[in-house]
Amino acid sequence: xxxxxxxxxxxxxxxxxxxxxxxxxxxxxxxxxxxxxxxxxxxxxxxxxxxxxxxxxxxxxxxxxxxxxxxxxxxxxxxxxxxxxxxxxxxxxxxxxxxxxxxxxxxxxxxxxxxxxxxxxxxxxxxxxxxxxxxxxxxxxxxxxxxxxxxxxxxxxxxxxxxxxxxxxxxxxxxxx
Ligand code: IMP
Ligand code: MG
Numbered sequence: 001x002x003x004x005x006x007x008x009x010x011x012x013x014x015x016x017x018x019x020x021x022x023x024x025x026x027x028x029x030x031x032x033x034x035x036x037x038x039x040x041x042x043x044x045x046x047x048x049x050x051x052x053x054x055x056x057x058x059x060x061x062x063x064x065x066x067x068x069x070x071x072x073x074x075x076x077x078x079x080x081x082x083x084x085x086x087x088x089x090x091x092x093x094x095x096x097x098x099x100x101x102x103x104x105x106x107x108x109x110x111x112x113x114x115x116x117x118x119x120x121x122x123x124x125x126x127x128x129x130x131x132x133x134x135x136x137x138x139x140x141x142x143x144x145x146x147x148x149x150x151x152x153x154x155x156x157x158x159x160x161x162x163x164x165x166x167x168x169x170x171x172x173x174x175x176x177x
Contacts, residue, residue, distance in 0.1 A: 007168060038104070039062065087116070
């Protein structure tokens with residue numbers, strides 16, 4: 001059995017996204033921006049964020065190998081889908097649901113820098129700052145989270161709970177006490 005505890009309501013999520021969008025718009029005013037969402041988790045955040053960007057935007061997605069039915073990262077990353085559009089010389093904003101160990105975003109930021117992106121910034125909805133395994137910080141952070149397993153607003157456990165509009169902490173059997 002699983003129990004959910006809401007930590008951010010739909011309204012709180014929306015305010016956080018609006019604030020991130022304002023910061024991105026300010027920094028990229030009068031510039032082109034290729035926004036690259038990391039599937040699957042970023043789909044909801046990405047959809048909300050790009051609709052608030054009053055900029056010349058191109059939307060793209062990448063997909064990386066995922067955790068599967070585990071709450072612990074395997075640490076091994078590879079592309080399941082590479083970017084569709086040419087990004088050489090372009091300003092890129094990588095959009096991710098959550099940064100945890102930092103391995104995913106470090107891998108992607110390096111990939112874009114080494115393959116000729118003009119600039120590569122990162123934007124995360126949530127940041128488990130306490131859980132880094134590598135020295136990497138996102139450029140735009142919505143919500144700083146504790147070391148808990150979170151679901152909703154795109155975040156899943158084994159494909160479940162992504163559709164929930166707020167952010168929730170997930171308690172599985174063994175964590176109930
Ligand atoms: P990182 O490479 O450890 O920073 O992992 C980031 C990825 O791990 C995210 O894209 C999520 O798919 C997944 N992840 C990390 N923490 C959570 C969580 O609390 N809930 C759901 N997915 C998570
Ligand atoms: Mg993910």
